[in-house]
Amino acid sequence: MYKRILIAMLSLCLAGGELSAEQAVPPELRNDITEVVAQDIAARLQRLRSGLAEALNQTVFEETLARVLRSGQPVEEIANTRCPMAADIANGVLKRFAPRDFDVEAALSRIRELAAQPAPATDAEKEKQWESYMKLYNRMAAAYRPVLRLREADREREILAANAGRAGVTVLPNGVQMELEPGDNMPQSINRGTRETGVAFYTRTTRRMSFEELPEAIRSMAAHIPPARSWTFWVPAETTAALEAEKQRKKAAEDARRREMMSLLGGEQTAQYSAQSRHHVSGKTAKNQAGNKLPEPMLKIKVWADDDNAPVQTLPDVVQDML
Helix, strand or coil: CHHHHHHHHHHHHHHCCCCCHHHCCCHHHHHHHHHHHHHHHHHHHHHHHHHHHHHCCHHHHHHHHHHHHHHCCCCCCHHHCCCHHHHHHHHHHHHHCCHHHCCHHHHHHHHHHHHCCCCCCCHHHHHHHHHHHHHHHHHHHHHHHHHHHHHHHHHHHHHHHHHHCCCCEEECCCCCEEEEEEEEECHHHCCEEEEEECCCCEEEEEEECCHHHCCHHHHCCHHHCCCEEEEEEEECHHHHHHHHHHHHHHHHHHHHHHHHHHHHHHHHHHHHHHHHHHHHHHHHHHHHHHCCCCCCCCEEEEEECCCCCCCCCCCCCEEECCC
């Protein structure tokens, strides 16, 4: 249920609103998404037709599929549709791809064209078809994931803004948000936690966890964290970035002082060596920064101390990727 809610929220977010140039899908990517949708559904339809033969009403399948895709919204009760299988397949497409990111009519036309072709008859033909599809899919995914990540960053900012005004949520001095479950445990006594990364692309892991394992953005606020039964933290990407930038600033200042001391102690040769080292390090840093343009995801972390008499509810581990 939790996963479905998250995906539905993201789908609604992606379906409307203005996009920045970086969040818009270029024509080439739009064509690739359309073809991925068409090939995926056509392959499923071929398998259904092979397995069900005359029991499959292809006209009803195609009409249900078209109605859901054209609506741009997943169907909540697929059992109430004329073809639940088609509605379920269409729901899957709309949860993976924003409706505005592919051409529905072109996809429907391409599905009919592909589904009319005979299915691969031999293992070699199946392997060749699969390799062709995966080449297309991987190209599409490599271009689409950065777009989704930028959109997700906007959604995360909306979540943080809504959280900040919610009763029971405290915003710590460094921007980390905190919600408590009443109790008298100290945060340093935690031994279990659940960590979630991102909204659409997220991992959720529940495991043994100590206070020392928490992100520095939380540990550095220990003086502001009161006793509780459990603590839930939202760590904005900006807070993590600010901490990292401060560390880099301090390191650069320390390196500068060290180079100055080496220059004073070692003369011109040491100074030249230090300058070369500085150029090498700064070049690597610039390269790393240039290759990491996408925003880091928000973290959501819930931690507690195990209590056999009143265990804190945990969610199952999840690895979720929109694609």
